[in-house]
Amino acid sequence: MQYDSHNKFATTTVFLHWLVGLTIIGLLATGIYMSENGVYALYPWHKAIGFIILFVALPRVIWRMKNGWPIAAANYKPIEHKLASIVHWVLIIATLMMPISGLMASVLGGHGLSVFGIEVFAPNYSVDDPEKTLPINYELSKLGGAIHFYLGYTVIVALSLHIAGALKHHIIDKDGTLKRMLGKTISE
Ligand code: HEM
Ligand code: HEM
Known part of the structure; x- marks a missing residue:
């Protein structure tokens, strides 16, 4: 196997980075848009895609932990190394914790989860009023919701630094950092 x-970079690294990364960017944008504007029609899509991506995020995180972090493409300053390392940790933790916390909020909140028509977790309907759903575990669902919310905004800050860093290396330093994540062989 290529490491x-x-x-x-291994093809697996490049493929998983972009598949998971671009999906997460889409979910961050739809998540904020739908919750700020109460666009409930988007909720099932957000939840279904967020649930599916968990099954790609899990092998991605295992692959990264087994492989270790990439060696820097060029000579960065120590402060850049430190910052890149913090940002990568925030992003890799969020890659798992965003879908898990979303699931906790929804499923333990009693709302259930369907993935494009297939019911994965049934809603917890109230016996007295079958139109209403009841939380399965109120405290854990609230905890999941809080993690989902605060980590979501933390990811946006980390991601802004991540993209700014990638562009700085590409445009100002003109090193191979971005090219390597695009699957190219670099010479430095
Ligand atoms: C347009 C968006 C993005 C660009 C341009 C980008 C670019 C890059 C580049 C160039 C690297 C290699 C860094 C190095 O060699 O040290 C990298 C690594 C990484 N990126 Fe991104 N990235 C983007 C989006 C994301 C997103 C959304 C996530 C996760 C939420 C993410 C998570 C990571 C992680 C954890 C690494 C460390 C290496 C790895 O695990 O494969 N990136 N990214
Ligand atoms: C990588 C995956 C995911 C990302 C990046 C993501 C991101 C976000 C963001 C940024 C928000 C807006 C902030 C908030 O109100 O919490 C949001 C809202 C929401 N997400 Fe996710 N999400 C993901 C997966 C999931 C999953 C798997 C579920 C449920 C199964 C889910 C359920 C929800 C719900 C119900 C809301 C609305 C919360 C409200 O109205 O207060 N998300 N998501």
Whole structure:
């Protein structure tokens, strides 16, 4: 199996980074849009795609932990190393914790989860009023909701630094950092 090297990233690394990364960007945008504007029609889509991505995020995180973090493509300053490392940790933790906390909020909140018509977790309907759902575990669902909310905004800050860093390396430093994550072999 091909692993990450200084000159080239494994195809698995590149594929999982972009598949999970671009999906997460889409979910951050739809998540904020739908909850701020009460667009309930988007909730089932957000929940279904967020649930599916968990099954790609899990192998991605295991792959990253087994492989270790990539060796820097060029000579960064120590402060850049530190910042990149903090940002990568926030992003990799969020890759797992965003779908898990969303699931906790929804499923333990009694709302259930359907993935494109297939019921994965049934809603917890009230016996007295079958139109209403009741939480399965109120405290844990609230905890999940709080993690989902605060981590979501933390990811946006981390992601802004992440993208700014990638562009700085590409445009100002003109090193191979971004090219390597696009699957290219670099020479430095
Ligand atoms: C347009 C958006 C993005 C760009 C341009 C981008 C670019 C990059 C680049 C160039 C690297 C390699 C850094 C290095 O060699 O040290 C990288 C690594 C990484 N990126 Fe992104 N990224 C983006 C979105 C995301 C998103 C949304 C996430 C997760 C929420 C993410 C998580 C990570 C992680 C954890 C790494 C460390 C290496 C790895 O685990 O494969 N990125 N990114
Ligand atoms: C990587 C996956 C995910 C990302 C990046 C993400 C991101 C977000 C963001 C940024 C928000 C707006 C902030 C908030 O109100 O909490 C949000 C809202 C929401 N997300 Fe997610 N989400 C993901 C997965 C999930 C999953 C798997 C579920 C449930 C199964 C879910 C359920 C919800 C719900 C119900 C809301 C609305 C909360 C409200 O109206 O207060 N999310 N999501």
